[in-house]
Amino acid sequence: MIIVSDGARWSAGAVARTLGISPTTLRTWDRRYGLGPRTREEGKHRRYDDVDVAALRRMLELTGQGISPAAAATMARGGAGPVPTVHDFIRASTQLDAPRLGRLTTELVGALGVVDAWESVLMPFLVELGERATEEGGGIGVEHVASSAVVSVLHRVGDPLEGGRLPALLAAVPEELHTLPLDALSAALAERGCASRNLGARVPPSALMGALDVLAPQCVLLWAHDPVLARLAPVAKVAARTPVLLGGPGWHRVPLPFGAQRVHSLREAVDVVLTHSGRSS
Known part of the structure; x- marks a missing residue:
């Protein structure tokens, strides 16, 4: 049985059992995201009130929808209203x-x-x-x-200054028309203050190598939705000069030369680009 103290003050153990999460998770959310008891009585253990518990319930709902813990915590604390679904x-x-x-x-x-x-x-x-x-x-x-x-x-997220060598060059492989993921990556990098150059769809090998000569980026990401088109990209030539990241389902089962690395999500692509450009992820 869960016991709640007078004044609707909940112990950490009671909250954890009620929400079906571990006490470790509760402590992590408190330390990392500030989702803990808002008040502390001197000389006593910290106690959660009904508002604190409601925020934790909201955190569970949002993470259950696939929203990251950091974003979910902001919303659960009241930093943002309901988001579009x-x-x-x-x-x-x-x-x-x-x-x-x-x-x-x-x-x-x-x-x-x-x-x-x-x-x-x-x-x-x-x-x-x-x-x-x-x-x-x-x-x-x-x-x-x-x-x-x-x-x-x-496209409105931002256009950060390069401040030296271009961190990332983005391009779709020859004849590839699916480029929305490249726009998402460019925006995600801009949000982190990291510049990139997006060459867009259907980039011929000669154009890609020419851009590499002019821009000398710290890394290149090539997007491919179709494995047939992925094989048209000059991956080995690019990898011989700078690290290459390969995004999209088109690279599945395509042999990768030395210096090439598959990235499996937008989050991973952002982290790897930031690492190559010497920025903290």
Whole structure:
């Protein structure tokens, strides 16, 4: 049985049992994110009140939706209101409501940051949109409107000064048209004050090598959705000159030369680029 003291003051053990989390997790959330008891009585153990417990419940709900603990903690403490969901984006896209899609994306990125917005809502939304288009047909216009709205917001995140050698050069492999993940990476890096240059879709090998000559980036990320197209990229030539990161499903089972590294998520790509550029992740 869970015992709650007078005045709705909860012990740490009671809170942990009620929420179904370990006392270690409770202590971590308190130390790392400030989600602990707001008051302490001198000479006594810290006690949680109902407001503290409600914030912890909200933290559990948000992390259960795939939102990172840091972003979830900010929201649970009242730093942000309810964020748009995949359902909100689907409804706006089916109505071809580009202005609303833009507003939703702006709210989402503002609340969670680019990486969490992308991984918890935007990417699942775009995947579901693609699946619906395949199953139902005639969804190209919907996808185009949705992608354009998301990209327009990502492009507004910022344009940090390079301050010396360019940290990252981003490009899609030859004939590859899927470039929204590159826009997300560029925005996520900008959010961290890290400059990049995005060459966009269908970058021929000669253009890529020419950009490498001019910009001399600290690393290059090549995006490929299709494994057939991935094999057209001059990965070995680029890797001989600078570290190469390979993003997207197109690199699955493609042999990687020395100096090339696969990245499996936007978060990982940001961390690796920051490391190569000498910035703390």
